[in-house]
Amino acid sequence: MGEISIKINIADRIYPLRVDMEEEEVIRRASKLINDRIKEFQENYAVRDKQDLLSMCVLHYATGMLKAERRSSVDEVGVVKAVNELDSMLTEFFSK
Numbered sequence: 001m002g003e004i005s006i007k008i009n010i011a012d013r014i015y016p017l018r019v020d021m022e023e024e025e026v027i028r029r030a031s032k033l034i035n036d037r038i039k040e041f042q043e044n045y046a047v048r049d050k051q052d053l054l055s056m057c058v059l060h061y062a063t064g065m066l067k068a069e070r071r072s073s074v075d076e077v078g079v080v081k082a083v084n085e086l087d088s089m090l091t092e093f094f095s096k
Contacts, residue, residue, distance in 0.1 A: 010034055011050045037061075 006024060008015045008031045019027055037060060038053045047053055 011038055011054055034061075 002021060003018045004021055004024060006017050006019060006027070008017055008027060010031055011034075017027065034057055037057045038050075041047060041053050041056050045056075047056070
């Protein structure tokens with residue numbers, strides 16, 4: 001599909017972007033998540049500076065992403081181990 005022009009509001013600043021049509025929804029949802037998290041930090045902490053709020057937001061999402069990557073790699077190792085065990089069992093079964 002083609003590119004479209006959109007405007008995204010993050011922390012009370014407007015960012016004009018050109019995105020693929022199929023990415024628009026994801027970008028708008030990401031923007032909403034960021035703004036919701038900023039609002040939550042504003043309400044729960046005595047932080048009012050937008051730069052500090054954005055930094056806290058980035059830290060929150062980067063930490064979550066790294067944890068998800070770690071879980072994914074652990075799950076991947078478990079799957080590989082299970083497949084290898086199954087392969088060994090099948091090899092043994094069919095070699096009889």
